[in-house]
Amino acid sequence: MSILAAESANPLIPPLGEIIIGLIAFAIVLLVMFKFVAPRFEQVFRARREAIEGGIERAEAMQAEAREALEQYRAQLAEARTEAAQIRDQARAEGQQILEELRVQAQQESARIIARGEEQLAASRQQVINELRGQIGALAVDLAGRIVGESLEDEARRSGTVDRFLDQLDGMAAGSPDGRPGSSVYVPEGNR
Amino acid sequence: MTSSALERGSVLAVESDPGGGFVAPGLSEFYPEPVATFSLLGVDFEITRITIILWIATLAMIAFLVAAVRKPQIVPGKLQYLGETGYSLIRDGVARDVVGPKGLPFAPFLASLFFFILANNLMAIIPFAQISPMSKFAFPLVLAAICWVLYIWVGIREQGAGKYFKDILFLPGVPKPMYILVTPIEILQNFVVRPFTLAVRLFANMFAGHMLLVVFALGATYLFTVGNFSAVFGPISALMAIVMTFFELLVIFLQAYVFTVLMGTYLNGSIEAEH
Numbered sequence: 001m002s003i004l005a006a007e008s009a010n011p012l013i014p015p016l017g018e019i020i021i022g023l024i025a026f027a028i029v030l031l032v033m034f035k036f037v038a039p040r041f042e043q044v045f046r047a048r049r050e051a052i053e054g055g056i057e058r059a060e061a062m063q064a065e066a067r068e069a070l071e072q073y074r075a076q077l078a079e080a081r082t083e084a085a086q087i088r089d090q091a092r093a094e095g096q097q098i099l100e101e102l103r104v105q106a107q108q109e110s111a112r113i114i115a116r117g118e119e120q121l122a123a124s125r126q127q128v129i130n131e132l133r134g135q136i137g138a139l140a141v142d143l144a145g146r147i148v149g150e151s152l153e154d155e156a157r158r159s160g161t162v163d164r165f166l167d168q169l170d171g172m173a174a175g176s177p178d179g180r181p182g183s184s185v186y187v188p189e190g191n192r
Numbered sequence: 193m194t195s196s197a198l199e200r201g202s203v204l205a206v207e208s209d210p211g212g213g214f215v216a217p218g219l220s221e222f223y224p225e226p227v228a229t230f231s232l233l234g235v236d237f238e239i240t241r242i243t244i245i246l247w248i249a250t251l252a253m254i255a256f257l258v259a260a261v262r263k264p265q266i267v268p269g270k271l272q273y274l275g276e277t278g279y280s281l282i283r284d285g286v287a288r289d290v291v292g293p294k295g296l297p298f299a300p301f302l303a304s305l306f307f308f309i310l311a312n313n314l315m316a317i318i319p320f321a322q323i324s325p326m327s328k329f330a331f332p333l334v335l336a337a338i339c340w341v342l343y344i345w346v347g348i349r350e351q352g353a354g355k356y357f358k359d360i361l362f363l364p365g366v367p368k369p370m371y372i373l374v375t376p377i378e379i380l381q382n383f384v385v386r387p388f389t390l391a392v393r394l395f396a397n398m399f400a401g402h403m404l405l406v407v408f409a410l411g412a413t414y415l416f417t418v419g420n421f422s423a424v425f426g427p428i429s430a431l432m433a434i435v436m437t438f439f440e441l442l443v444i445f446l447q448a449y450v451f452t453v454l455m456g457t458y459l460n461g462s463i464e465a466e467h
Contacts, residue, residue: 011219011222011328011329011399012329012392013329014328014329014330014333015236015238015330016235016236017235017236017237017238018238018243018328018330018331019330019333019334020235020237021237021243021246021330022246022325022330022331022333022334022335023334025246025247025250025308025331026304026308026334026335026338028250028254029250029253029254029304029307029308030300030301030304032254032257032258033257033300033301033303033304033307034300034301034304036257036258036261037257037258037260037261037275037279037300037303038279038299038300038303040261040264041261041264041275041276041279041283043264044261044264044265044266044268044272044276045280047264047266048266051266
């Protein structure tokens with residue numbers, strides 16, 4: 001179009017060719033925008049929104065979890081405390097029991113020791129009695145012989161007088177009202 | 193490709209030789225020599241530098257958008273952030289807030305409008321192009337026509353043809369005698385004035401902006417070359433050309449946004465029954 005023709009042209013009456021070119025250009029922009037650009041942008045916006053919301057949700061979940069853990073720890077602590085108290089009580093009771101047992105054992109032991117001592121005493125007393133019995137007989141015959149002026153030793157051994165007397169004495173002791181054998185013998189020994 | 197100013201300058205030199213005075217740039221600014229002409233199905237096509245600028249702007253904007261979303265990330269890079277800012281401006285600022293709750297499906301269309309107009313408008317101040325294809329009435333007209341068809345179709349789809357046209361013809365809540373006055377205005381408003389103003393507003397802004405820049409630029413060139421006292425005013429004219437370029441930058445963004453927002457309000461009127 002020449003410059004002269006241009007001067008006469010009306011700018012508000014566009015040629016059809018230009019309109020078609022404009023249509024095609026805008027159609028391409030529309031196509032790219034609808035098919036490619038807008039979906040991608042929407043996808044990014046959605047992803048971003050989800051990321052933010054997801055972050056908030058995650059934070060909330062973590063907070064809840066932390067709260068739960070705290071509760072759990074507190075419960076465990078309380079449990080541990082009661083358990084410790086129980087263990088303490090139990091230990092105290094056990095200690096008492098052990099003490100009691102020890103005391104009983106000690107008492108038994110002492111009782112046993114006492115009993116053994118008594119037994120030994122009784123045994124040695126019997127021994128002493130047996131020894132004394134022989135000696136008393138000989139001493140009594142000797143004393144009687146001195147008093148009488150002659151030796152009664154053989155006579156006494158022959159007739160068994162001393163033994164009979166001593167047996168009589170034993171028999172009296174056995175027939176005593178308290179019924180304790182040898183007590184009448186024991187007492188003089190204690191006094192002596 | 194030479195810049196428009198240089199090209200005009202050479203033409204100017206030839207034209208201004210006989211009279212010796214300054215010849216202001218005219219309509220021929222918008223009718224450059226075609227690079228190629230061909231006829232297809234009885235329609236004449238002229239490939240001029242403005243057509244080529246349109247393709248460059250369109251392809252550059254598509255390339256930018258595709259690059260911005262090629263590897264979308266939750267934490268965006270610089271390019272993605274830039275693309276997202278533009279897309280969100282339309283998606284949230286127009287589709288959601290102006291069109292309304294049902295507006296989000298229109299976000300890609302509105303964003304296409306915005307980015308297409310913006311890319312083409314930006315060519316008005318990009319060196320060696322320095323003319324917006326939107327200063328050719330055909331391109332804003334195409335966009336306005338598409339918008340016109342779309343908002344009427346959306347109105348019929350959302351409200352039903354009967355209710356949509358009845359509400360336009362007989363505006364609810366208006367006393368009956370007033371219909372004599374209101375009805376013709378409403379018909380004119382909805383079916384003629386809206387698309388026409390939409391197209392003319394964009395076209396006229398870019399047309400006038402280009403003329404303003406060319407006048408100051410050529411004026412400066414002329415004043416520098418006359419070689420007399422007038423040369424003093426050369427720098428002032430050059431300064432004005434630079435100042436007007438920044439002003440043009442504002443107009444470029446504003447017109448792209450205004451076109452989109454107005455389309456948003458028309459869509460809102462079509463979707464929501466009450467005017």
